[in-house]
Amino acid sequence: MELAVIGSGKALSVSDAVFGREFSEDLVHQVVVAFRNAGRAGTKAQLSRSEVSGTTKKFKKQKGGGARHGDYRAPIFVGGGVSFAAKPRSFAQKVNRKMYRAAICAILSELNRQGRLKVVDAFDVAEPKTKALVAKLAELGTDRPLIVTEEGSEALYLAARNLPYVQVRDVQGLDPVALVGAENVIMTADAVKKVEEWLA
Structure with a gap:
């Protein structure tokens, strides 16, 4: 052509x-x-519960206080880890x-x-x-x-x-x-x- x-x-x-x-x-x-x-880039990264700095001490007793909690690193707390945290990956x-x-x-x-x-x-x-x-x-x-x-x-x-x-x-x-x-x-x-x- x-x-x-x-x-x-x-x-x-x-x-x-x-x-x-x-x-x-x-x-x-x-x-x-x-x-x-x-x-x-695929460089997004967040901290999971196991990677957040902080004590693992149980901060309240198991019974008698409403909801049961272990430590403050749980995702529902401010400053806690992220559920299903993003990690670096290739696209x-x-x-x-x-x-x-x-x-x-x-x-x-x-x-x-x-x-x-x-x-x-x-x-x-x-x-x-x-x-x-x-x-x-x-x-x-x-x-x-x-x-x-x-x-x-x-x-x-x-x-x-x-x-x-x-x-x-x-x-x-x-x-x-x-x-x-x-x-x-x-x-x-x-x-x-x-x-x-x-x-x-």
């Missing part, structure tokens, strides 16, 4: 397997959830490399079908000025894109830093969450070829 390159009047020949794949919502959902879970989910790449292909293909994938010859700014980048994006008719370049320049990163809905990634930094969350994806022709080599 071919992708139209904006502003040049020519088309870029690409693989159907990467940019023409059928969309699988279940696969994409699984990969996105796994990617987000991998970023979770990581295993995703095969083949599944991950297939999900990226599915997302790119769906973006292409919806007309939200825009391919340009090159995308850069001469100096790190947000105003210059806003003007460039206005020419392409989008203000909340994910910009994917083969190797993004420092000026482009700095120009986009102050725009809350604009992200700049190189091909190595591409991930499913960024692709799914983008309103439009602007890719340079070189980046398209590099992505194709990676996913083919």
Whole structure:
């Protein structure tokens, strides 16, 4: 299949397997959830009854005082332990490399079908000025894109830093969450070829 390159009047020949794949919502959902879970720290920790500092002395007699209690470390008391205390854990989910790449292909293909994938010859700014980048994006008719370049320049990163809905990634930094969350994806022709080599 071919992708139209904006502003040049020519088309870029690409693989159907990467940019023409059928969309699988279940696969994409699984990969996105796994990617987000991998970023979770999982460091939450609470003290259980056995770990709280304090005396274990029985503070009242067994009978004649209402409820029976052992010590003040019980969960019902202020300063006591936590029932079913949270402990550090890993939220990581295993995703095969083949599944991950297939999900990226599915997302790119769906973006292409919806007309939200825009391919340009090159995308850069001469100096790190947000105003210059806003003007460039206005020419392409989008203000909340994910910009994917083969190797993004420092000026482009700095120009986009102050725009809350604009992200700049190189091909190595591409991930499913960024692709799914983008309103439009602007890719340079070189980046398209590099992505194709990676996913083919």
